[in-house]
Amino acid sequence: MLVIVTGVSGTGKSTLGALLAERLRLPFFDADQFHPEANIAKMSAGQPLTDEDRIPWLQAMADQLIKSEKSGGAVLTCSALKNSYRERLAVSDAIRWIHLTGDRDLIWERMSARKNHFMKAGMLDSQIALWEKPMTGYLLDITGTPEQLLEASLNYLKSQPMKMKMGVIGMGVMGKSLALNLAEKGVSVSLYNRFVAGKEEGIAQKVVDENPEFSNTQAFEDLQKFVDSLEKPRRILMMIPAGAAIDAQLDTLMPILEKDDLVIDGGNSFYKDSERRVERLKEVGMHFLPMGVSGGEEGARKGPSIMPGGNAEGYAMVEDFLGRISAKDKDGKPCVTYVGPGGSGHFIKMVHNSIEYGEMQVLAELVHLLRFGFGCTPEKVSEIFTEWGQGELKSFLLEITADLLLFKENGELLLDKILDQAGQKGTGAWSLTTALEYGIPYSPLAESVNARGVSGEKAMRVAFSKTFHHEFKKVEGSLETWLPKIKAAYSLARIINHEVGFRLMKTVSDTKDWKLNFNEISRIWTNGCIIRSGLMENISANYSDSVSFFEMEGVKEQVISGRKSLAELVGLGLTHGFALPVMSAGINYLFGRITAESSASVIQAQRDYFGAHTYQRKDDPSGKAYHTEWSK
Ligand code: 6PG
Numbered sequence: 001m002l003v004i005v006t007g008v009s010g011t012g013k014s015t016l017g018a019l020l021a022e023r024l025r026l027p028f029f030d031a032d033q034f035h036p037e038a039n040i041a042k043m044s045a046g047q048p049l050t051d052e053d054r055i056p057w058l059q060a061m062a063d064q065l066i067k068s069e070k071s072g073g074a075v076l077t078c079s080a081l082k083n084s085y086r087e088r089l090a091v092s093d094a095i096r097w098i099h100l101t102g103d104r105d106l107i108w109e110r111m112s113a114r115k116n117h118f119m120k121a122g123m124l125d126s127q128i129a130l131w132e133k134p135m136t137g138y139l140l141d142i143t144g145t146p147e148q149l150l151e152a153s154l155n156y157l158k159s160q161p162m163k164m165k166m167g168v169i170g171m172g173v174m175g176k177s178l179a180l181n182l183a184e185k186g187v188s189v190s191l192y193n194r195f196v197a198g199k200e201e202g203i204a205q206k207v208v209d210e211n212p213e214f215s216n217t218q219a220f221e222d223l224q225k226f227v228d229s230l231e232k233p234r235r236i237l238m239m240i241p242a243g244a245a246i247d248a249q250l251d252t253l254m255p256i257l258e259k260d261d262l263v264i265d266g267g268n269s270f271y272k273d274s275e276r277r278v279e280r281l282k283e284v285g286m287h288f289l290p291m292g293v294s295g296g297e298e299g300a301r302k303g304p305s306i307m308p309g310g311n312a313e314g315y316a317m318v319e320d321f322l323g324r325i326s327a328k329d330k331d332g333k334p335c336v337t338y339v340g341p342g343g344s345g346h347f348i349k350m351v352h353n354s355i356e357y358g359e360m361q362v363l364a365e366l367v368h369l370l371r372f373g374f375g376c377t378p379e380k381v382s383e384i385f386t387e388w389g390q391g392e393l394k395s396f397l398l399e400i401t402a403d404l405l406l407f408k409e410n411g412e413l414l415l416d417k418i419l420d421q422a423g424q425k426g427t428g429a430w431s432l433t434t435a436l437e438y439g440i441p442y443s444p445l446a447e448s449v450n451a452r453g454v455s456g457e458k459a460m461r462v463a464f465s466k467t468f469h470h471e472f473k474k475v476e477g478s479l480e481t482w483l484p485k486i487k488a489a490y491s492l493a494r495i496i497n498h499e500v501g502f503r504l505m506k507t508v509s510d511t512k513d514w515k516l517n518f519n520e521i522s523r524i525w526t527n528g529c530i531i532r533s534g535l536m537e538n539i540s541a542n543y544s545d546s547v548s549f550f551e552m553e554g555v556k557e558q559v560i561s562g563r564k565s566l567a568e569l570v571g572l573g574l575t576h577g578f579a580l581p582v583m584s585a586g587i588n589y590l591f592g593r594i595t596a597e598s599s600a601s602v603i604q605a606q607r608d609y610f611g612a613h614t615y616q617r618k619d620d621p622s623g624k625a626y627h628t629e630w631s632k
Helices: 013-024 037-044 051-070 083-089 104-113 121-130 146-159 173-184 203-210 223-228 244-256 271-283 296-302 312-325 344-373 378-388 396-404 427-437 443-456 458-467 479-512 518-524 534-542 556-575 581-593 600-611
Strands: 002-006 028-030 074-077 095-101 138-141 166-169 189-192 217-220 235-238 262-265 287-294 305-308
Touching: 002 013, 002 051, 002 146, 013 028, 013 074, 013 095, 013 146, 028 051, 037 051, 051 074, 051 083, 095 146, 104 121, 138 146, 166 173, 166 223, 173 189, 173 203, 173 217, 173 296, 173 312, 189 203, 189 223, 203 217, 217 223, 223 244, 235 244, 235 312, 244 262, 244 271, 262 271, 262 312, 271 287, 271 344, 287 296, 287 312, 287 344, 305 312, 305 344, 305 518, 344 378, 344 396, 344 427, 344 443, 344 479, 344 556, 344 581, 378 396, 378 479, 427 443, 427 479, 443 458, 443 479, 443 581, 479 518, 479 534, 479 556, 479 581, 518 534, 556 581
Parallel strands: 002 074, 002 095, 028 074, 095 138, 166 189, 166 235, 189 217, 235 262, 262 287
Antiparallel strands: 287 305
């Protein structure tokens, strides 16, 4: 929204302009800032400005208005006494004019009451003489307090519906939070939530009503009206569940959109569905942006990590807005980047979540082992994690785990009242099937998905635990002796989780020629997202296509020094009855990857034995296929 407040000196333009800018969350400009040097010199010498002198001044303000419109709007105060001046400023239909008028004596009285009052009565009279009645806009009489004038102005602006910059579909936790984040950053936003009688009624309006401080929001339940409320080309962000709901929404939305409009899918959609949708919208000249968003409710509201991919032209339409609402990295750069074509934005979000699953599971395994193997209290485990979090092991997930271990409900640990069955929405499993499709070893992160599956079989676990008398055994050794090893094991397990995920991303990127930039991807994951951590900062700084992940600076040393600790910890855990799926898969995976002579000769021999599948020989580098009649 662009608002221009005009009036002769003394009408209180600046006071009202500043109040409006604050309420509308828009930047505030005063006409005095735009005078060229020559005009300032002339005015200082007491010479009046000619209409010609005013041309560059008006042009500078017009340029600013054009710029401000692109970035969400502004409030400008300017005397703009003549209609010809106002015409030069009328660069957009989005401008709303508020013209302050009033009785000459009242203006004079108010001016005289000002502290640094310097104007002569004659000057005021000459301004009033120059003032032309505006042809358009709202004439507002200055009788009344600044607050009353502000309310009157806001009512006027409300009665002049403005085309909104963005539309958000879906007022669930994420949609609502992102919409409010946009509004707070000065992007006017239309909110839409479907109407389902008795179930979903007045949802978008409720968001508007509960957040009266955002006067740049409008609510809709009618999709056509929602679309009509948006500036063209339209920018629409869908925050609705992945899967069939996205296609269904596109089916209803696309017929009422136009060429060059942009639709963003900010949910956790499967990247292959997103690729299909990019093509679907491209066929009718529309843009589609499959966009990963990480950070949960708080991130979405205050600054998420954002991973848009797909149509690059579409990205350019929202680059500025996304930069404003995203988290910022340690150098203040927005945690958003154009990831790449097709479904690459959703693809990297899927792998992000897979790493998230692995990181969560390792922490769950450690909490269990420390509490029931080493006999630590929840407070002690929290203390250990907090201490680790002070150094290079710092991570958001470590931090929240330390925190939740202290959370009490009626004096008792809430954690112990939570049913031990983990939910999942699909991203972890999709990563695993994608890894299988591309032939990428994925066991550590695959185990984090499997572990959630096993946890779901609660009744069977309870029954089996009785049948097989399975119990945890207490560790004999002291915690103090083990603690450095546990720390090293944790650190290495995390490195392995990340290596597995990054390897999958690199392979798919190369195969699909997406040219993903992993320094940039890890940079936008250093803040705002769930897997933000010290390790991610290290990856962002040191990732290179020419060095393997395990040999990367800051990683190689830990692979060398941590493997014994991880193996020992896994051994200890298993022999004491603890399932440690991700940590044990991690050390198996690592040993497998760094073993020169693997056991696969046996597999090849077996295959050739029973099925004549042939094998190659170490002493024949030509790759020739050999077959042996084994049973003769
Ligand atoms: C994020 C999260 C988020 C995800 C939840 C739940 O980055 O903010 O990854 O997108 O939806 O973590 O996922 P599951 O239900 O599959 O655990």
